[in-house]
Amino acid sequence: MGTPVQKPDTDNGNEICDDQRPIALGESFFGNIFPGGHTGSKIVKFATMSKFTIAVHGGAGTISKKSMTPEKEAVYLKALNEAIDAGFRILEKKGDALEAVKAAVIELENNNLFNAGKGSVFTNTGTHEMDASIMYGKDLSAGAVAAVKNIRNPIELAYSVMKKSEHVFLIGTGAEEFAKQNGIAFEADEYFYSEFRYKQWQQVKGSNETALDHNITLDEKKFGTVGAVACDANGNLAAATSTGGMTNKQYGRVGDSPIIGIGTYANNKTCAISCTGHGEPFIKAVAAYDVSCLMEYKGLSLEEAMNIAVMDKLMKIHGEGGMIGVDANGNASLIFNCEGMYRGFCLSDGRREAAIFK
Amino acid sequence: MGTPVQKPDTDNGNEICDDQRPIALGESFFGNIFPGGHTGSKIVKFATMSKFTIAVHGGAGTISKKSMTPEKEAVYLKALNEAIDAGFRILEKKGDALEAVKAAVIELENNNLFNAGKGSVFTNTGTHEMDASIMYGKDLSAGAVAAVKNIRNPIELAYSVMKKSEHVFLIGTGAEEFAKQNGIAFEADEYFYSEFRYKQWQQVKGSNETALDHNITLDEKKFGTVGAVACDANGNLAAATSTGGMTNKQYGRVGDSPIIGIGTYANNKTCAISCTGHGEPFIKAVAAYDVSCLMEYKGLSLEEAMNIAVMDKLMKIHGEGGMIGVDANGNASLIFNCEGMYRGFCLSDGRREAAIFK
Numbered sequence: 045m046g047t048p049v050q051k052p053d054t055d056n057g058n059e060i061c062d063d064q065r066p067i068a069l070g071e072s073f074f075g076n077i078f079p080g081g082h083t084g085s086k087i088v089k090f091a092t093m094s095k096f097t098i099a100v101h102g103g104a105g106t107i108s109k110k111s112m113t114p115e116k117e118a119v120y121l122k123a124l125n126e127a128i129d130a131g132f133r134i135l136e137k138k139g140d141a142l143e144a145v146k147a148a149v150i151e152l153e154n155n156n157l158f159n160a161g162k163g164s165v166f167t168n169t170g171t172h173e174m175d176a177s178i179m180y181g182k183d184l185s186a187g188a189v190a191a192v193k194n195i196r197n198p199i200e201l202a203y204s205v206m207k208k209s210e211h212v213f214l215i216g217t218g219a220e221e222f223a224k225q226n227g228i229a230f231e232a233d234e235y236f237y238s239e240f241r242y243k244q245w246q247q248v249k250g251s252n253e254t255a256l257d258h259n260i261t262l263d264e265k266k267f268g269t270v271g272a273v274a275c276d277a278n279g280n281l282a283a284a285t286s287t288g289g290m291t292n293k294q295y296g297r298v299g300d301s302p303i304i305g306i307g308t309y310a311n312n313k314t315c316a317i318s319c320t321g322h323g324e325p326f327i328k329a330v331a332a333y334d335v336s337c338l339m340e341y342k343g344l345s346l347e348e349a350m351n352i353a354v355m356d357k358l359m360k361i362h363g364e365g366g367m368i369g370v371d372a373n374g375n376a377s378l379i380f381n382c383e384g385m386y387r388g389f390c391l392s393d394g395r396r397e398a399a400i401f402k
Numbered sequence: 403m404g405t406p407v408q409k410p411d412t413d414n415g416n417e418i419c420d421d422q423r424p425i426a427l428g429e430s431f432f433g434n435i436f437p438g439g440h441t442g443s444k445i446v447k448f449a450t451m452s453k454f455t456i457a458v459h460g461g462a463g464t465i466s467k468k469s470m471t472p473e474k475e476a477v478y479l480k481a482l483n484e485a486i487d488a489g490f491r492i493l494e495k496k497g498d499a500l501e502a503v504k505a506a507v508i509e510l511e512n513n514n515l516f517n518a519g520k521g522s523v524f525t526n527t528g529t530h531e532m533d534a535s536i537m538y539g540k541d542l543s544a545g546a547v548a549a550v551k552n553i554r555n556p557i558e559l560a561y562s563v564m565k566k567s568e569h570v571f572l573i574g575t576g577a578e579e580f581a582k583q584n585g586i587a588f589e590a591d592e593y594f595y596s597e598f599r600y601k602q603w604q605q606v607k608g609s610n611e612t613a614l615d616h617n618i619t620l621d622e623k624k625f626g627t628v629g630a631v632a633c634d635a636n637g638n639l640a641a642a643t644s645t646g647g648m649t650n651k652q653y654g655r656v657g658d659s660p661i662i663g664i665g666t667y668a669n670n671k672t673c674a675i676s677c678t679g680h681g682e683p684f685i686k687a688v689a690a691y692d693v694s695c696l697m698e699y700k701g702l703s704l705e706e707a708m709n710i711a712v713m714d715k716l717m718k719i720h721g722e723g724g725m726i727g728v729d730a731n732g733n734a735s736l737i738f739n740c741e742g743m744y745r746g747f748c749l750s751d752g753r754r755e756a757a758i759f760k
Contacts, residue, residue, distance in 0.1 A: 329542075
């Protein structure tokens with residue numbers, strides 16, 4: 045568990061708004077309500093409109109603490125911090141939330157620690173098929189791709205679909221054709237190769253088994269996805285999610301990550317959300333948009349809505365995983381119902397944290 | 403416009419519940435609030451739990467009345483009635499809503515009047531790529547496929563994904579592989595050929611233009627999708643949607659139809675919804691689940707929620723089209739914000755209607 049973020053009385057001389065939310069700033073919520081697992085949440089409140097916030101995740105699941113050495117942990121935390129920095133630098137220059145989440149996710153896609161981009165797992169035919177989506181809360185514009193191969197940064201392609209096409213969702217070779225026509229960088233298969241991922245695939249190859257993710261050791265279970273959410277100085281929100289899917293996956297399976305409203309959602313009126321977890325229950329729960337509706341239609345705060353979505357509704361349908369969210373006041377929440385989630389955040393007052401376990 | 407359904411004082415000897423909903427039974431709502439188009443809705447209330455209801459659609463858009471001869475209209479209405487019958491026969495025998503919506507959609511997929519299954523439009527490479535999804539409100543189980551070729555009934559494949567796989571969403575050749583392993587019927591390209599569709603494609607082939615649909619004449623604009631929603635005698639809800647996509651579509655574009663929560667959603671607590679319209683805004687609006695959330699979180703009735711979704715939220719983002727819905731009391735609503743929607747419904751008291759225009 046990371047250091048709890050304590051509520052300051054004032055922040056840079058600004059009064060912190062008392063927004064009547066029932067969960068105290070910096071309060072953490074832990075339990076053991078997921079069968080065989082644990083729960084945890086990180087709530088960061090920061091209610092001054094001119095401020096900006098970024099949060100990132102690198103997947104969630106039953107990450108075994110005993111197999112995590114201090115050296116390995118340091119490497120993961122460094123990677124999370126680099127992603128935070130990539131997004132935060134843009135926000136500091138009064139850049140847009142959309143550009144910040146893209147930059148953060150590109151950083152994570154370029155690091156083979158995470159199951160996205162370069163670090164994507166092997167499918168049952170030994171290929172790497174990737175999914176990504178991005179959404180901008182200012183105008184609800186969105187872009188998404190699924191089952192794309194050899195794309196260096198699938199989130200760049202999703203962004204390009206949003207900006208340069210009349211469509212939202214492109215898949216497979218058609219999406220790759222669009223990528224070629226729009227100057228998106230391709231990489232040869234070797235770029236996506238790593239011995240660890242290859243061994244991971246060999247363990248389940250030839251069986252009908254799939255592994256949902258990338259693990260630190262080969263016998264772990266973890267949901268491999270990366271994502272980022274941001275609120276910029278203008279109160280614009282954005283969310284982005286990217287994944288390499290499931291090791292040994294077959295039948296062109298697509299999870300929640302590339303689906304607008306499910307793995308990714310952003311709306312300036314409510315929140316920006318990026319999910320990571322067992323894709324199928326997240327689809328059935330329409331997880332990301334559910335948080336937005338709980339805020340818009342029931343008047344809940346970001347963290348109340350996320351707690352209901354992750355700790356109640358998803359758990360009832362065995363939806364193991366988590367999500368990160370920001371609202372237009374710069375509040376951030378990082379919640380998961382399993383043992384750990386690679387995650388981090390940075391606020392414009394300098395408070396930041398990267399953590400893996402509860 | 404179809405015949406308004408008037409509220410009976412009693413129904414088969416049962417008291418009709420007064421459920422305090424502000425819109426009167428059988429009231430129709432028309433306007434001209436969509437730029438260049440029209441709006442319309444059909445609301446059918448039927449509030450006795452032991453009753454059952456089915457509704458179907460065959461697409462929506464700017465269907466030109468002047469190009470619709472009485473003979474053509476009769477052919478469309480016959481096809482809609484056949485789909486209603488296929489589903490209703492199952493409900494009459496105390497069958498399940500899930501089986502009823504599948505049977506109704508199969509009927510529509512087998513009729514080349516509609517842009518789904520046999521009647522699917524041509525892509526830019528002269529192929530037929532189809533999408534479908536199905537969801538069961540009792541347990542939120544769901545199945546969906548996108549960009550599948552040569553599948554006789556994509557809704558059968560979506561149903562099979564739901565019943566026989568651990569996944570929800572399979573796409574492309576992977577989904578076809580799953581189909582082969584699970585005894586799903588394939589058809590040769592010729593099965594999907596029709597001169598009308600071919601001419602439709604030739605009109606835009608070689609350009610970057612896509613036509614969103616199947617039209618009665620080649621210069622019309624219509625959203626080609628089919629769908630069904632049902633409430634069975636046990637109060638179980640289901641929804642199913644199927645489409646052949648856009649004429650001359652490229653880049654592996656996927657619309658709202660195969661997306662759970664967007665083109666299709668079912669939850670016994672709230673409603674079952676099947677959408678038809680311009681896919682991209684429907685995705686941004688997370689259209690089907692939005693109706694469910696408006697009911698669950700704001701306490702709105704089915705028709706209030708659908709009116710907000712179709713007439714307000716979708717229209718604000720140029721989301722032309724419509725949707726059909728049922729709730730667990732057997733109420734049905736068929737709402738569209740454009741000139742027409744191929745549609746029909748049948749209630750267990752014998753009231754039924756099929757219509758195209760407002």
